Amino acid sequence: MKKSLFTLEHARQLTSDTYELVLSGDTSAVTAPGQFVNIELPGKFLRRPISICNWTAGSLLLLVKVVGEGTHDLVRCVPGTELDVLSGLGNGFDLSLAGEHPILAGGGIGIAPLYGLAQRMIEAGSPPTVALGFRTGADAFYLEEFAALGCRLLIATEDGSLGVKGFVTDSIRAVPECDYVLSCGPLPMLKAVHALPQLKGGQFSFEARMGCGFGACMGCTVPTRDGYKRVCKDGPILYKEEIVW
Amino acid sequence: MVNLSVNLAGVELKNPIIPASGTFGYGREYAELYDLDILGSFSWKGTTGEPRLGNPQPRIAEMTGGMLNAVGLQNPGIDAVVEQEVPNIAKIFHGPVIANVGGFSIDEYAENCAKLNDVEQVKILEVNISCPNVHCGGKNFGSDPRSAAEVTKAVKAVTKKPVFMKLTPNVTDIAEIARACAGAGADGLCLINTLLGMRIDLKTKRPLIANRTGGVSGPAVFPVALRMVWDVYEAVKLPIIGCGGVSSAEDAAEMMLAGASAVEVGAANLKDPYACKTIVENLPAVCERLGVTNISELTGGAHQ
Numbered sequence: 001m002k003k004s005l006f007t008l009e010h011a012r013q014l015t016s017d018t019y020e021l022v023l024s025g026d027t028s029a030v031t032a033p034g035q036f037v038n039i040e041l042p043g044k045f046l047r048r049p050i051s052i053c054n055w056t057a058g059s060l061l062l063l064v065k066v067v068g069e070g071t072h073d074l075v076r077c078v079p080g081t082e083l084d085v086l087s088g089l090g091n092g093f094d095l096s097l098a099g100e101h102p103i104l105a106g107g108g109i110g111i112a113p114l115y116g117l118a119q120r121m122i123e124a125g126s127p128p129t130v131a132l133g134f135r136t137g138a139d140a141f142y143l144e145e146f147a148a149l150g151c152r153l154l155i156a157t158e159d160g161s162l163g164v165k166g167f168v169t170d171s172i173r174a175v176p177e178c179d180y181v182l183s184c185g186p187l188p189m190l191k192a193v194h195a196l197p198q199l200k201g202g203q204f205s206f207e208a209r210m211g212c213g214f215g216a217c218m219g220c221t222v223p224t225r226d227g228y229k230r231v232c233k234d235g236p237i238l239y240k241e242e243i244v245w
Numbered sequence: 246m247v248n249l250s251v252n253l254a255g256v257e258l259k260n261p262i263i264p265a266s267g268t269f270g271y272g273r274e275y276a277e278l279y280d281l282d283i284l285g286s287f288s289w290k291g292t293t294g295e296p297r298l299g300n301p302q303p304r305i306a307e308m309t310g311g312m313l314n315a316v317g318l319q320n321p322g323i324d325a326v327v328e329q330e331v332p333n334i335a336k337i338f339h340g341p342v343i344a345n346v347g348g349f350s351i352d353e354y355a356e357n358c359a360k361l362n363d364v365e366q367v368k369i370l371e372v373n374i375s376c377p378n379v380h381c382g383g384k385n386f387g388s389d390p391r392s393a394a395e396v397t398k399a400v401k402a403v404t405k406k407p408v409f410m411k412l413t414p415n416v417t418d419i420a421e422i423a424r425a426c427a428g429a430g431a432d433g434l435c436l437i438n439t440l441l442g443m444r445i446d447l448k449t450k451r452p453l454i455a456n457r458t459g460g461v462s463g464p465a466v467f468p469v470a471l472r473m474v475w476d477v478y479e480a481v482k483l484p485i486i487g488c489g490g491v492s493s494a495e496d497a498a499e500m501m502l503a504g505a506s507a508v509e510v511g512a513a514n515l516k517d518p519y520a521c522k523t524i525v526e527n528l529p530a531v532c533e534r535l536g537v538t539n540i541s542e543l544t545g546g547a548h549q
Contacts, residue, residue: 001277001278045463045516046515046516208302215274216268216518217305217314217515218270218319219305219316220304221299228299
C-alpha cells in the first residue's frame with residue numbers, strides 16, 4: 001500500500017451514472033488486477049474504495065458509478081484536481097489459477113476490474129472469454145474497449161435490449177467448456193455465478209462498506225470457510241471454495 | 246529541544262501519542278507502513294476471553310465529521326493474542342504496550358487481565374468497560390458507578406500493572422464514574438470511548454448499521470471528549486489518557502491542556518494511516534509555539 005497524491009487527468013461520462021476517470025501518479029504499489037484504491041474526498045471523513053480498472057507505471061484508470069455523495073463528488077472533480085489516494089489495496093486476482101478455459105464474468109460496474117485482468121491474461125497468453133451483464137443496453141459501457149483487447153465477448157441484458165436477454169449466468173452456460181470464473185458484480189450475481197455446476201473453481205470480488213481499507217479496523221470482515229476475513233485486506237477476491245453466502 | 250516524554254502511572258512514554266484501541270489492530274498493518282517505534286505506546290484491539298466474530302455487516306457508517314462503527318469486539322481471544330500477537334508485537338514495536346481488555350463478567354475481566362501478568366511488554370492494562378457495540382457487554386459496567394468500581398477492584402486484585410479504566414461518554418455524569426473507579430484503586434482513566442449513535446439508510450428506510458446503533462468517533466466528537474476530560478480532571482487526581490476525535494498535534498495539545506497526560510488517536514488512523522506518525526512529528530513545533538519545553542507541562546494547564 002502506498003499513500004500518495006494523484007492528479008485527475010481526465011473524466012468521461014460513459015452512461016447516465018457511470019464515469020471513466022484517468023489519474024496520474026505513482027502506481028508502484030499496484031501489483032495485481034482486482035486491487036483497489038481508497039480515495040480521500042474533501043468534506044468526507046471516510047475514503048471511497050474504488051476498484052482499479054487498469055493501470056500503467058504512471059496512470060490509473062477507474063470506472064466509477066455514482067451511488068452516493070462521495071462518488072457524486074468524485075466524478076465531478078475537474079482535471080487538475082489532486083486526490084489523496086491509498087493505492088494497491090487488497091489481494092487482487094491470481095491469474096495463475098485460471099486454467100485453460102477461464103471466463104471473466106462481470107455485472108454492471110463490476111466489470112471494471114475485469115478489463116485490466118483481461119488485458120493481463122491476454123498478455124500472459126491465455127485469453128479469457130468475457131461475459132458482461134447489464135440491466136439494459138443504455139447501462140452498458142466499455143464494450144468497445146473490451147472488444148479491442150481481442151477477447152471473446154458475451155453480452156447479456158436483463159431486458160434484451162443488447163446482446164442476449166438474460167443474465168451473465170446464461171452467457172456462462174452457453175460456453176460449457178469454461179470451467180473457471182473470475183467474477184465481479186452485485187452480490188446476487190456473484191451468488192448465481194458461484195452456484196453454476198460447470199465451474200470447478202473461481203475467484204469472486206466482493207464489495208463492502210469499509211472503515212480503513214487496509215485491514216486495521218475490522219469494519220468489513222465477512223465469514224468464510226476459513227474463518228472471518230477482511231474484505232479489504234484478505235480480499236476483495238475470495239475463492240470459490242471458501243465463500244459462505 | 247522539546248522533551249516529549251510523559252509519565253503514565255509510573256510508565257514512561259517517549260511521547261504522549263497512542264493509537265487508540267480498535268483502530269490499530271495488534272500493530273501488524275501499520276508496521277508495514279512506518280516504524281512504530283516513533284509512537285509513545287499503542288493500545289491493542291479490545292481483547293476478550295473467548296474469540297469473538299463480531300457483529301454482522303454492515304458495521305460502518307459515515308457522518309459529517311466522523312464515522313460510526315459497530316464492529317462488536319471482533320478479536321481472536323486473549324490466549325491467541327498472547328501466543329500469536331505478543332511475539333509479533335515484540336518484533337514491530339519496542340516500547341510499552343497498552344493492553345485493552347474486554348469482558349462480559351467481573352470474573353472474566355479479572356481472568357483476562359491475569360493472563361497478561363507474564364507479558365512483559367504490556368505495561369498498562371486498559372480495561373474496556375465502555376464498548377457500545379456488544380449487547381449485555383461492557384457497557385453496563387461502565388455506565389454504573391458501582392459496577393465500574395467492582396470491575397476495577399477485581400482487576401486490581403490480580404495484577405501489579407497499572408490499571409486504566411476506559412470510560413464511556415454515554416452517561417449522565419462521567420465524573421461520578423471516574424470517582425468510583427478512583428475509589429476502587431484505579432491507577433488511571435482513559436476517556437472517552439465512542440458515543441452511541443445511529444444512521445438510517447434513506448434507500449431502505451432502515452438503520453444503516455446491522456447492529457442498528459454504532460459508536461460515533463472522529464473530529465465531531467472532539468469537543469465532547471475534551472469537555473469530559475476537563476470534568477474528570479477536576480473530579481479525580483489520576484492520570485488521564487484523553488481520547489476522542491484527536492486528529493492533529495494541536496488537538497493533542499488541547500487534550501493535554503484539558504487534563505490529559507497522554508492522548509489516544511483513533512478514527513484519524515483509519516482516514517490517514519500515517520496520522521499518529523504525523524502528529525508525533527508535529528508535536529515539537531506545537532510545544533514551541535505554546536512556549537513549553539516539557540510537553541507534560543501542558544497537562545491540566547487550562548484549569549488555572
